[in-house]
Amino acid sequence: MKYVLAALRLWALFVLGVHLLAYNLSPETLETFWSVWPYTFLPAWLGWPLAIGVASLVVPAWNQNVQRLISRFWQMIPGKNCLQGWFLFLALCAMPIFWLARIRHLQWGDADILVIGLSQAEPVIYNWQAPFTVYLHQRLWALVVNPLFGWGVDRVYALVSVLCGGLFVYILLKLAYELGRNTLERTLIAGFVLTSGAIQLFFGYVENYTMISLWLLIFIWLGFRSIQGVASLWSVALVLAMTNALHPSTIVIWPAVLYLAWHHYRSGEAGNQVLLSLILPPLIVSNSLITLMELGDHGLVAFLGDDRPGGGDHIWFVPLLAVRTQWERYTMFSLPHFLDWANEHFLISVFGVVTLLIAAGWAGWGSSWRSNWARQNREERSLFLAETRHQIWFLGLASGFYLFLTWVWNADYGIRKDWDLFSPSAFVYSLLAALLLIHILRDKALLAQATLLILAVSSLHTATWIFANTHRLNLS
Numbered sequence: 001m002k003y004v005l006a007a008l009r010l011w012a013l014f015v016l017g018v019h020l021l022a023y024n025l026s027p028e029t030l031e032t033f034w035s036v037w038p039y040t041f042l043p044a045w046l047g048w049p050l051a052i053g054v055a056s057l058v059v060p061a062w063n064q065n066v067q068r069l070i071s072r073f074w075q076m077i078p079g080k081n082c083l084q085g086w087f088l089f090l091a092l093c094a095m096p097i098f099w100l101a102r103i104r105h106l107q108w109g110d111a112d113i114l115v116i117g118l119s120q121a122e123p124v125i126y127n128w129q130a131p132f133t134v135y136l137h138q139r140l141w142a143l144v145v146n147p148l149f150g151w152g153v154d155r156v157y158a159l160v161s162v163l164c165g166g167l168f169v170y171i172l173l174k175l176a177y178e179l180g181r182n183t184l185e186r187t188l189i190a191g192f193v194l195t196s197g198a199i200q201l202f203f204g205y206v207e208n209y210t211m212i213s214l215w216l217l218i219f220i221w222l223g224f225r226s227i228q229g230v231a232s233l234w235s236v237a238l239v240l241a242m243t244n245a246l247h248p249s250t251i252v253i254w255p256a257v258l259y260l261a262w263h264h265y266r267s268g269e270a271g272n273q274v275l276l277s278l279i280l281p282p283l284i285v286s287n288s289l290i291t292l293m294e295l296g297d298h299g300l301v302a303f304l305g306d307d308r309p310g311g312g313d314h315i316w317f318v319p320l321l322a323v324r325t326q327w328e329r330y331t332m333f334s335l336p337h338f339l340d341w342a343n344e345h346f347l348i349s350v351f352g353v354v355t356l357l358i359a360a361g362w363a364g365w366g367s368s369w370r371s372n373w374a375r376q377n378r379e380e381r382s383l384f385l386a387e388t389r390h391q392i393w394f395l396g397l398a399s400g401f402y403l404f405l406t407w408v409w410n411a412d413y414g415i416r417k418d419w420d421l422f423s424p425s426a427f428v429y430s431l432l433a434a435l436l437l438i439h440i441l442r443d444k445a446l447l448a449q450a451t452l453l454i455l456a457v458s459s460l461h462t463a464t465w466i467f468a469n470t471h472r473l474n475l476s
Contacts, residue, residue: 004437005446007358008351009058012457015350016051019461023047034416035343038468039461047464054456063449070452074183083177091170098162102204103469106154109420111206118153119146126298128307130208131289132245158204164214165202169194171214175221175431179391185438188451192434195458197465198348198426205420212250213424215243219253220395220431226260227390233257233264233274238281245289248309249421252405253428256398263390311412318410329414332407340415341407347419349426350461351454355433356399362440392435399429 022036023044030037039047057063079086106112117124118138127134141156172190180186193199201210219239225231237257243250257278265274293299298307310316313327320332330336345353402425411418441447 002446004358004362004440005450007361008355008450008453011351011354011358012058012453013055015457015461016055019464020048020051032339033343035347038465041468041471042464050460054460057449057453057456060449063452064445067448067452087170087173087177090173091166094169095162095166098165098202099158099204101466101470102158102162103200103206104471105469106206108205108469109207109418111154111157114157114206114208115153126293126296126302128248128293128298128303128309130247131293132242133208133211133247135292136211154206157206157210161202161205161210164210165199168202168214168217171217171221175217175224178221179224179435180438184444184448184451188437188447188454189431189434191451191455192351192430192458193427195455195462196349196352196426196430197462198423198430199462200466200469201420201423203466203469207420208247209420209424212243212247213427215239215246216250216253216424216427219243220398220428223256223260223394224391227263227394229267232277233260233269234277234281236260237277238285241282241285244282245285249405249409250424252401253398255401256394259390259394259397311410313412315410317408327412328410344406344415344419344422345426347465348423349430349433350458352426352430352433353403355437355454356429359433359436359440388435388439392432392439395428395432395435399425399432402428 018033019036019039022030022033022039025033030040042050057066106115114134114137118134118141123138123142125135125138137153137156137160140160141151141153145151145156145159172193176186176190180189198213201207201213219236222231222236222239226233226236240250240253240257243253261274261278264277265271290299293303308314311327313325315325315328318330318332318337319328323329323331330340406422406425409421411421415422437450438447441450
């Protein structure tokens with residue numbers, strides 16, 4: 001366990017080091033290492049002390065002192081028995097923060113295209129790239145917001161982003177409470193997600209990925225409740241089918257639902273009922289979607305024609321051997337592709353993928369210290385695995401297939417310009433990373449040190465990313 005914590009400390013120091021190094025990198029080099037570029041928006045006189053202060057948490061004694069201060073503050077908070085009220089209060093408090101620190105430009109993703117396309121004389125209402133998302137935003141703007149308030153499409157997207165963020169916080173806190181067995185574990189679960197860079201999606205972001213992020217979290221929450229026998233399999237399948245209709249990139253998560261179906265069948269649920277729960281929800285949603293698009297004269301002909309998936313050139317995957325069109329930036333196993341992919345996941349969850357790699361290393365390392373740990377904690381470990389192995393398999397499949405998508409899918413403008421396309425994946429694998437850390441760091445003192453370090457480093461990283469986006473930038 002100590003080796004795992006040591007690895008996390010080394011990674012934390014590396015993360016802080018590369019952020020400080022960004023001050024000395026040329027603009028051309030920052031183009032390559034763009035995930036640390038936002039840190040340069042902090043003046044050096046502030047960036048250095050902040051990084052050094054967070055780095056001091058790798059020292060066990062100082063880390064424990066800070067923990068004691070936080071614990072005293074926690075003890076002073078009243079009404080901890082009324083958790084639902086606190087969850088609602090924190091969600092409501094989050095929304096003004098999301099709004100006040102919202103993104104102040106339209107230069108990321110398709111924001112500018114969406115604002116123009118949805119508000120023109122003949123607006124884009126039906127679009128297979130994000131069918132329900134585009135339709136709902138355009139109708140909300142055209143039928144409600146514009147007639148009543150005269151606001152633009154960008155304001156509608158920003159408001160929906162913030163509202164989704166508030167709901168996201170509320171459901172995440174409920175999920176963390178149900179998954180964690182104590183305050184420390186719940187803090188790690190919720191904090192790992194809330195301090196991820198992907199949370200930028202809820203800061204008034206004008207794009208089509210905020211709604212699916214909320215629905216992904218609802219899907220995971222219902223998936224866990226389904227494992228516990230509280231929620232039905234069909235409700236999980238229905239939510240994921242709706243998420244697919246909001247944005248089809250989430251189709252890759254269906255293997256996780258198949259695992260839930262297997263679990264329900266093994267638990268004694270009738271095979272025909274399991275099969276109906278798998279088939280009927282996506283069938284109902286897909287038929288509703290096709291009907292909507294056909295009524296808008298943008299049905300299957302458009303889906304199979306000019307509006308087919310794959311971006312500007314309708315090519316789905318990063319090319320293996322050679323770049324052929326203007327929409328392809330690099331081949332799959334080239335250094336530029338790896339650097340862009342690494343930058344993407346560093347930006348959206350600075351500890352996420354690395355924690356998964358550390359956990360994989362821990363699981364595959366058959367050294368004597370791990371064998372001794374397993375023998376000494378066999379009874380406790382068996383109980384823990386009995387409670388969580390289905391959760392880990394469920395999240396592991398969802399995370400694995402989502403990460404695979406981020407590697408193979410061709411981002412038309414390169415991953416830097418399309419960072420938001422892949423950012424919801426961080427919410428999925430960050431939850432998995434938190435659960436695995438809870439599983440590995442069974443010593444409460446070690447888990448507490450890791451939790452404080454992870455949340456502090458991630459918060460600094462994400463706060464600077466959000467701060468950079470509150471400016472009207474020239475991002476050519």
